[in-house]
Structure formats: structure tokens, C-alpha cells
Amino acid sequence: MMPNVDEKTEKIFSYCIHCAALCGVVAYVKDRYLIKVEGDPESINNAATLCPKGLSAKQEIYHPDRLKYPMKRTRPKGDREPGWVRISWEEALDTIAARMKEIRERDGPQAFFFQKGSTDGSSGAEWYRFFYRLSALYGSPNHGGTGHICCYSRSCPGLPTHLGGRGLHPAIDYDRTKLVFLVGYNILHTKPPLARKILEAKQRGAKLIVVDPMLSPTAAKADIWLALRPGTDLALFLAMHHVIIR
Ligand code: SF4
Numbered sequence: 001m002m003p004n005v006d007e008k009t010e011k012i013f014s015y016c017i018h019c020a021a022l023c024g025v026v027a028y029v030k031d032r033y034l035i036k037v038e039g040d041p042e043s044i045n046n047a048a049t050l051c052p053k054g055l056s057a058k059q060e061i062y063h064p065d066r067l068k069y070p071m072k073r074t075r076p077k078g079d080r081e082p083g084w085v086r087i088s089w090e091e092a093l094d095t096i097a098a099r100m101k102e103i104r105e106r107d108g109p110q111a112f113f114f115q116k117g118s119t120d121g122s123s124g125a126e127w128y129r130f131f132y133r134l135s136a137l138y139g140s141p142n143h144g145g146t147g148h149i150c151c152y153s154r155s156c157p158g159l160p161t162h163l164g165g166r167g168l169h170p171a172i173d174y175d176r177t178k179l180v181f182l183v184g185y186n187i188l189h190t191k192p193p194l195a196r197k198i199l200e201a202k203q204r205g206a207k208l209i210v211v212d213p214m215l216s217p218t219a220a221k222a223d224i225w226l227a228l229r230p231g232t233d234l235a236l237f238l239a240m241h242h243v244i245i246r
Helices: 057-062 089-107 124-138 146-150 152-163 192-203 233-245
Strands: 010-015 024-030 033-039 179-183 207-211 224-226
Touching (some): 033 057, 192 207
Parallel strands (some): 179 207, 207 224
Antiparallel strands (some): 010 024
């Protein structure tokens, strides 16, 4: 039976690892069991709020399908049934090391690409430099993360081209802005700390426009909800350019 929160329950202050917002979390733990998580009311980031991703921490830990051990495929790739079997960490590390050596000897170190997941907000922020060091020791300059296949084209050539210089946005002045324009961004669910700043701006009179085909929780708070037909975003922005330039 699931334990209840009582005087023996420990309150552990931590942070959510699911995105760069780094929301403060209070974890209620009893007998090494996580009973629940809540937003930390003292956190300047999220002030007691957590988005659905942060609130799902418990499901992530106790989900029956959570991968807890190295698994090895025993059937050939492409086979409908991979035949996963559990192996020890020693066997997993030995297998990986042997394959890495084999590739380096046969094809050269540059044939190996080191790809990692997102570091923002995750424990990857602590280990990613060691990961890059591993790639350098191996002899491969080829390493990347989620940013390389997600936002580099926007950040590297895109923003400097449009904004000049290093292409950096000015810091967003939530305290004085009079208009917030969100496009396809359900910020109430995806980044509550920033959503709070927008709602505060709204309370002191700023207008909120949300472009989204869906009546998301954020769109429901908007002064103007622009429910575009999917795929017509470009037409909207070109029309705005037209009016501004004319
Ligand atoms: S916004 Fe959500 S996912 Fe990101 S740190 Fe906060 S609770 Fe976690």
C-alpha cells in the first residue's frame, strides 16, 4: 500500500531535471519511497507551480516499463521481435568498448559520432564536458547534442542574419512590456516560471495575443486568440511584415 505523508515523511528540496526552467521541487519521501512532488513555494523560478512534466516525476520513477538495467538485443536488427535480455553493467560496458575499438581500428576515429541528449536542466549539464572529453580522447571531433539537430540553424546563421551582431535577443523586459505575442507556445504548461511573469504583466495591463490553432490553456487566457488554420503561420507573418513595412 502506498504510504501517506505523515511526521516520518522527509521533505527533500531538489529541482526538476526536465527543462532549462529548473523549477524548484519538494519531494516527499518515506521509507525510500517517493510519495509525491510539489513545486517549491520558496523557489524564485516557479513559486510552488510545476508543469505536467515536472508533476510526472513519480510516474517516471515507478513506471513498470522504466528501463533499469542494460538490455541486449539477441535477434538481428529489423527482426520484429528484438529478443531483449538483461545483461550486467560489466558486459554492457565491455561490449560498447569492444565495438568502439573495432570501429576506430577498422574505419578510423572520425567514423564514430558521439551524440548526447539535452543538457538543459538535466544531469547532462554536469557530465556533458566529460562526454566531449571522451570524444576528444577517442580522436573524433564529431559530437553533438539536441541543439545541433534542433535550433543551430536558427541560432547560428538565422539570428545574426536577422538581428545583426551575434544575433542575441535583448533580454525580455516582462516588467514593462505592454504586449506579449506568443506563437504556438502553450507556455502555461511548458514553462510555468515564464508564464507567471506573463500573467503578472497581464495583471498590470499588458495585452496577450496567442497564435495557436488549438484553444490551449495559454490561449484561453489571451486577450486575442488567433486560431490560425494549421500551416498558415507564414501567411500571417508575411501580412504583418507587409503592414509594418508599408
Ligand atoms: S517547466 Fe516543467 S519541465 Fe521545466 S523545470 Fe519546470 S516543472 Fe520541470
